Amino acid sequence: xxxxxxxxxxxxxxxxxxxxxxxxxxxxxxxxxxxxxxxxxxxxxxxxxxxxxxxxxxxxxxxxxxxxxxxxxxxxxxxxxxxxxxxxxxxxxxxxxxxxxxxxxxxxxxxxxxxxxxxxxxxxxxxxxxxxxxxxxxxxxxxxxxxxxxxxxxxxxxxxxxxxxxxxxxxxxxxxxxxxxxxxxxxxxxxxxxxxxxxxxxxxxxxxxxxxxxxxxxxxxxxxxxxxxxxxxxxxxxxxxxxxxxxxxxxxxxxxxxxxxxxxxxxxxxxxxxxxxxxxxxxxxxxxxxxxxxxxxxxxxxxxxxxxxxxxxxxxxxxxxxxxxxxxxxxxxxxxxxxxxxxxxxxxxxxxxxxxxxxxxxxxxxxxxxxxxxxxxxxxxxxxxxxxxxxxxxxxxxxxxxxxxxxxxxxxxxxxxxxxxxxxxxxxxxxxxxxxxxxxxxxxxxxxxxxxxxxxxxxxxxxxxxxxxxxxxxxxxxxxxxxxxxxxxxxxxxxxxxxxxxxxxxxxxxxxxxxxxxxxxxxxxxxxxxxxxxxxxxxxxxxxxxxxxxxxxxxxxxxxxxxxxxxxxxxxxxxxxxxxxxxxxxxxxxxxxxxxxxxxxxxxxxxxxxxxxxxxxxxxxxxxxxxxxxxxxxxxxxxxxxxxxxxxxxxxxxxxxxxxxxxxxxxxxxxxxxxxxxxxxxxxxxxxxxxxxxxxxxxxxxxxxxxxxxxxxxxxxxxxxxxxxxxxxxxxxxxxxxxxxxxxxxxxxxxxxxxxxxxxxxxxxxxxxxxxxxxxxxxxxxxxxxxxxxxxxxxxxxxxxxxxxxxxxxxxxxxxxxxxxxxxxxxxxxxxxxxxxxxxxxxxxxxxxxxxxxxxxxxxxxxxxxxxxxxxxxxxxxxxxxxxxxxxxxxxxxxxxxxxxxxxxxxxxxxxxxxxxxxxxxxxxxxxxxxxxxxxxxxxxxxxxxxxxxxxxxxxxxxxxxxxxxxx
Numbered sequence: 001x002x003x004x005x006x007x008x009x010x011x012x013x014x015x016x017x018x019x020x021x022x023x024x025x026x027x028x029x030x031x032x033x034x035x036x037x038x039x040x041x042x043x044x045x046x047x048x049x050x051x052x053x054x055x056x057x058x059x060x061x062x063x064x065x066x067x068x069x070x071x072x073x074x075x076x077x078x079x080x081x082x083x084x085x086x087x088x089x090x091x092x093x094x095x096x097x098x099x100x101x102x103x104x105x106x107x108x109x110x111x112x113x114x115x116x117x118x119x120x121x122x123x124x125x126x127x128x129x130x131x132x133x134x135x136x137x138x139x140x141x142x143x144x145x146x147x148x149x150x151x152x153x154x155x156x157x158x159x160x161x162x163x164x165x166x167x168x169x170x171x172x173x174x175x176x177x178x179x180x181x182x183x184x185x186x187x188x189x190x191x192x193x194x195x196x197x198x199x200x201x202x203x204x205x206x207x208x209x210x211x212x213x214x215x216x217x218x219x220x221x222x223x224x225x226x227x228x229x230x231x232x233x234x235x236x237x238x239x240x241x242x243x244x245x246x247x248x249x250x251x252x253x254x255x256x257x258x259x260x261x262x263x264x265x266x267x268x269x270x271x272x273x274x275x276x277x278x279x280x281x282x283x284x285x286x287x288x289x290x291x292x293x294x295x296x297x298x299x300x301x302x303x304x305x306x307x308x309x310x311x312x313x314x315x316x317x318x319x320x321x322x323x324x325x326x327x328x329x330x331x332x333x334x335x336x337x338x339x340x341x342x343x344x345x346x347x348x349x350x351x352x353x354x355x356x357x358x359x360x361x362x363x364x365x366x367x368x369x370x371x372x373x374x375x376x377x378x379x380x381x382x383x384x385x386x387x388x389x390x391x392x393x394x395x396x397x398x399x400x401x402x403x404x405x406x407x408x409x410x411x412x413x414x415x416x417x418x419x420x421x422x423x424x425x426x427x428x429x430x431x432x433x434x435x436x437x438x439x440x441x442x443x444x445x446x447x448x449x450x451x452x453x454x455x456x457x458x459x460x461x462x463x464x465x466x467x468x469x470x471x472x473x474x475x476x477x478x479x480x481x482x483x484x485x486x487x488x489x490x491x492x493x494x495x496x497x498x499x500x501x502x503x504x505x506x507x508x509x510x511x512x513x514x515x516x517x518x519x520x521x522x523x524x525x526x527x528x529x530x531x532x533x534x535x536x537x538x539x540x541x542x543x544x545x546x547x548x549x550x551x552x553x554x555x556x557x558x559x560x561x562x563x564x565x566x567x568x569x570x571x572x573x574x575x576x577x578x579x580x581x582x583x584x585x586x587x588x589x590x591x592x593x594x595x596x597x598x599x600x601x602x603x604x605x606x607x608x609x610x611x612x613x614x615x616x617x618x619x620x621x622x623x624x625x626x627x628x629x630x631x632x633x634x635x636x637x638x639x640x641x642x643x644x645x646x647x648x649x650x651x652x653x654x655x656x657x658x659x660x661x662x663x664x665x666x667x668x669x670x671x672x673x674x675x676x677x678x679x680x681x682x683x684x685x686x687x688x689x690x691x692x693x694x695x696x697x698x699x700x701x702x703x704x705x706x707x708x709x710x711x712x713x714x715x716x717x718x719x720x721x722x723x724x725x726x727x728x729x730x731x732x733x734x735x736x737x738x739x740x741x742x743x744x745x746x747x748x749x750x751x752x753x754x755x756x757x758x759x760x761x762x763x764x765x766x767x768x769x770x771x772x773x774x775x776x777x778x779x780x781x782x783x784x785x786x787x788x789x790x791x792x793x794x795x796x797x798x799x800x801x802x803x804x805x806x807x808x809x810x811x812x813x814x815x816x817x818x819x820x821x822x823x824x825x826x827x828x829x830x831x832x833x834x835x836x837x838x839x840x841x842x843x844x845x846x847x848x849x850x851x852x853x854x855x856x857x858x859x860x861x862x863x864x865x866x867x868x869x870x871x872x873x874x875x876x877x878x879x880x881x882x883x884x885x886x887x888x889x890x891x892x893x894x895x896x897x898x899x900x901x902x903x904x905x906x907x908x909x910x911x912x913x914x915x916x917x918x919x920x921x922x923x924x925x926x927x928x929x930x931x932x933x934x935x936x937x938x939x940x941x942x943x944x945x946x947x948x949x950x951x952x953x954x955x956x957x958x959x960x961x962x963x964x965x966x967x968x
Contacts, residue, residue, distance in 0.1 A: 045174035046372035053351040061388035064787040069926035079108040079968045081117035082801035086921045105374045109367045119144035132542045135176035143173035153364035155309040163305035166241040178242045183232040189224045194338040198319035207254040214341035222266030225250040226304035246283035247294035262589040268315040317356035328373045330792040372489035381789045396595035407584040417574040428563040435556040445546040456535035463532035470521040477514040484511040578940035604771040611764035618757040628743035639732040646725035656715040792967040793875035800857040807894040884918045923958040
């Protein structure tokens with residue numbers, strides 16, 4: 001059975017706080033909202049827009065606001081993770097100011113306990129109770145606590161986590177998200193998708209998701225590509241970091257369709273990003289080497305962090321807004337929060353859009369955002385369903401007709417978009433098929449290019465070296481030829497100069513030698529040059545072919561990229577249409593349910609009234625039959641008794657008459673016997689036996705008159721009784737017959753009426769079951785649409801801190817810690833007037849109390865928390881939990897009287913009403929009902945001298961109740 005429904009049914013018995021609102025049609029109110037100027041809408045506070053959107057998106061009436069007691073407990077649990085103190089409850093309930101709710105919200109947001117609770121909340125959200133590995137939980141939570149305390153935006157916090165490498169000592173705890181998952185890329189891909197983008201893409205790793213049309217394999221690898229270059233790096237000193245390489249591309253193949261693909265980094269709901277290119281060898285700021293952490297010039301993980309948190313990525317913005325909404329409201333607009341897709345749309349897409357945009361406009365400030373949620377009537381609504389569960393049939397028919405027309409149009413549009421996606425995908429597949437052989441050809445062409453380049457370079461060098469030698473020889477030969485010619489001319493002009501003549505001959509001979517060397521060099525150069533030209537030509541031809549193929553490959557890749565963008569854009573449009581289709585179907589269902597409920601409720605009421613009438617008639621007739629049967633039984637019993645008595649008495653009369661005759665005979669015979677014995681006695685005067693017989697006969701003669709008298713009397717009495725019982729028998733037979741006749745005459749009608757009663761009872765039960773079935777569906781719908789408040793189970797941490805708060809453990813430690821702080825660093829009178837120093841002291845005090853008591857929380861987390869890596873929001877109950885609460889030394893110790901505990905305070909209270917009020921305010925943050933107060937008083941009275949133990953038992957009973965276990 002639905003626990004929330006049971007709790008509503010139970011609480012409804014104690015308080016009926018229902019408000020009937022006019023039914024507002026979806027189209028009418030949306031029209032009013034759309035007609036208002038955009039500037040006016042934007043100028044309205046967010047909490048006002050939330051309420052307007054919830055009202056516009058709901059087909060029926062909304063519940064009224066929760067009571068002050070409900071609100072104060074709810075807001076403390078949601079912002080501080082614990083129930084309020086009795087002082088806080090009494091002060092709030094006594095406050096009659098109109099703005100007391102906003103004031104308490106602002107007070108809670110400004111308190112250090114808010115930052116502490118948010119640190120715990122985000123730890124559980126991000127790490128999901130993973131065991132400590134490289135970064136310890138206290139360091140991690142301190143980092144989160146200080147982040148929230150300093151007012152750090154959720155964008156910056158997320159950016160630090162997603163870009164973390166563990167190098168900066170101040171930010172080192174932020175790398176826990178990566179390191180404590182061991183940097184495993186597939187695991188990180190899934191968790192980044194779930195936790196930061198609200199999309200669980202696990203089943204899209206090997207193929208498109210088999211159940212969710214919106215989740216594609218390329219989406220999975222789009223995130224994967226941001227992370228696949230990252231790895232866990234262990235330095236010489238054993239310190240662990242999360243490092244990154246500059247290379248590593250991503251390709252994938254569907255195990256179903258065998259379609260292959262490549263993916264660069266791409267965020268959900270975005271297009272692939274463009275990346276810079278670096279020459280080989282220039283990719284790193286710090287190149288990888290042994291025991292050296294590489295640092296690439298371009299970090300994909302940094303891009304992931306920047307792009308996700310830029311405020312422009314809708315998936316990230318929606319996810320954060322949805323998770324914060326779920327924290328305050330008990331469930332997300334998208335639920336589960338990590339399955340955001342068009343088949344599971346936000347129950348109010350317009351509101352989801354408003355929230356995500358406002359979160360960005362607020363610069364991701366969590367206090368501003370949660371404040372807006374807390375101030376909304378949506379957050380402050382009661383748990384109870386409203387009374388006005390009806391909608392006029394004509395209005396319902398009009399709305400359904402309008403929605404069905406819209407549904408038909410959107411289905412057609414979605415089908416068209418689906419066909420376009422299919423056609424685009426077909427074209428992309430064709431392009432991929434065309435690309436595959438070209439890519440292989442390009443790869444095959446690229447393989448020998450390096451060798452050809454080396455060969456060409458070597459041939460060019462050989463030719464170049466040979467050319468240099470040739471040129472050198474030619475230059476030398478030319479110079480020597482010029483020198484020889486000029487010397488010969490001089491020798492010819494001066495024939496008698498022997499030395500000049502000799503020099504001319506020598507230079508000419510040398511010139512001839514050099515000319516021969518030039519010829520030899522030319523012979524050496526020609527083949528080498530030819531080989532160089534041939535190698536260069538071959539390389540050029542291969543490069544030209546590779547360039548041509550590469551150009552075709554790039555054209556195909558560009559076309560595939562273009563088609564991918566078109567497919568993604570068309571998918572976004574399809575998802576939007578499909579989302580609206582799902583919402584319209586849901587809305588139509590709700591309207592029809594609402595329209596049917598009034599008829600079912602009326603039928604159930606009429607059936608119940610008919611049942612009541614038939615039941616009363618049947619009960620009346622049954623009472624008559626029962627009365628007659630009872631009277632008949634009495635008469636028959638009396639007749640039977642008289643008959644039995646008469647028979648018994650008649651037998652007794654006969655016996656007494658026989659007895660009387662015997663006594664008469666004795667009266668005649670005994671005197672004769674006595675006379676005979678006198679003669680015997682004369683003859684045997686001393687015979688003891690004769691003497692004994694004489695005495696017996698004498699005694700019998702003496703007693704005989706008495707026996708005769710008694711027998712006569714008894715005979716007379718029994719004759720009288722026989723006569724009276726005979727008369728009774730005569731008198732009783734007529735009423736017995738009359739009563740039996742009356743009863744028998746009623747029996748057929750009673751049988752007939754019983755059958756009618758059973759049919760009416762079955763019909764009434766069936767009508768009520770039908771009404772109740774629809775009512776439950778309406779409750780679920782109202783809760784899903786946030787038209788009423790929902791039940792939220794306390795987290796293990798909330799339960800632990802709330803029990804410590806309720807039982808006085810927290811207050812006792814606060815007093816002790818304050819005394820220690822005052823002794824260690826007392827505040828001067830001036831300090832006590834300094835707002836800043838008082839705030840710092842409050843921060844110190846909170847940290848001291850938390851440090852002393854946080855060890856107690858572990859036992860609750862172990863028993864009441866889900867397993868590591870599992871969703872933590874589901875409620876479950878176990879035998880171990882029950883045993884812990886019933887027999888655990890921790891809770892039993894807190895329950896015991898002493899040290900200012902709740903039990904001790906209550907035991908000192910002599911006024912029972914005051915005791916009961918203190919008890920209920922401490923545990924439930926509300927005053928007791930009259931019935932509850934009477935029950936407590938009666939229990940304490942019954943236990944008498946065992947009052948202290950009785951108080952502990954009552955406190956324990958309240959702590960283990962459904963009302964305490966849930967935030968409502």
